[in-house]
Amino acid sequence: MSQPPPDQALALIRRFRSELVTEDELLRRLEEAAAKGERLRVKFGIDPTFTDVHLGHSVPIRLLRLFQDFGHLPILLLGDATARLGDPTGRNDQRPPLSKEDVEHNAATYLEQIGQVLDLNPKRCELRRNSEWFGAMDFFDSLRLLGRGTVARLLERDDFRARIDQSQPIHLHEMMYPLMQGWDSVMLKADVELGGNDQLFNLHMGRLLQEREGQRPQVCLTTPLLLGTDGRKMSKTYGNHVPLNGEPEDVYGKVMSLGDEPMVDWFRLATSLEGGEIEAVLASHPREAKGRLAWEIVAGLQGAEVADAAAEKFTNQFKHKQLPADIPEVVVSERSLALPNLLQVAGLCQSTSEARRMIRQGGVRIEGEVEHDMGREVALSAEGDGTLVQVGKRKFARIKQG
């Protein structure tokens, strides 16, 4: 796609838009860029703090891709300096301080996953790291930057406020976070910055700092947050995320476990279907619609063939109630074990107490038959496929002696 007329571009951008400060400014910049034949510098920053990029992150990246397709210049900023600062939302206060090595390792994985959505070709994308400038700052530079923020301004943030109300500690360096992100915009001379809606405050800080430095303040464009499969904010901490580099069957399965209502958002934000198509799909049976959604998402990441295969596997396993194709095989040394111990040893239950609970509740099957006998000795053989044991709906194992 090459430089569509600005108003058309704007229309396409609206699909991903949550907040836009301001639409007029963005339109003007698009027009100017088109008139001068220049590319807008569109910044998106991500901190390599985990090894997985998930579908929620992919929303602003898809928007970034859109700008790229329009012929503008995406600037992918790896926050290798900010990553070492920790999580300013305080949601995950267990996060250990990251070493340089951790950050580098994560960064490499990130790029691989982001590459599934964005064209990382150096001609079409600028890749930067903020250690480039933060690494060079001395203490007085830092103080100068810190002086740009005020406590009152930071306390306006709900997440800080909540932490104070809950008597949780807020460390001083955490207040640096928005300032650092804002400073990134200054250093990159960003025209536009993209981010999830939770980033709005930080993006505004970029505007502020740019203005103070005599730059034209960036346009802030946030995307809606994609909710996780359980309806909460998508986050690895909650385990409700869809990893971009997940196994296709897992991604497919995760999407299928989504509720009905969020489907619209997922279609809009995580697939390439046109508005009209989405409506048509949603008009069908919700299960069909969800299947289509899962297919589109997998296909978007890994291609149509992979998506077909994932869909087929899923259908076999759940719709036709067939056993999953890849039941893990567990080898134990004993020739025979009491059932609770067997379940524990095979890793199907955490403890024998839990195993007993599962048996009592009728959640345990041996060779497909529900087993209620708590004390049953299960004989194991080294021959054949092993004994098929199932706990609940999802946990399977073939247990062999050996």
Place this chain on the structure above:
RNA sequence: GGGGAGAUACCGAAGUGGCCAAACGGGACGGACUGUAAAUCCGUUGGCUCAGCCUUCAGAGGUUCGAAUCCUCUUCUCCCCA
């Protein structure tokens, strides 16, 4: 530097000498239902050689027949004053 509050199971939060393996809520898990999901209902949610036993209430000691609860010290957090 001074004063006050607090640390309870996956999370939040009751409990202030025995009836506490610890209320309640959330989450998670199992079952029913269903569309494979959600919602709903029922149940479970420290461990074990499981109708019994063992180890838990920040950590270490102590008082007591008996401590999550009382005392001492330690570690960590929050708030206020300087």
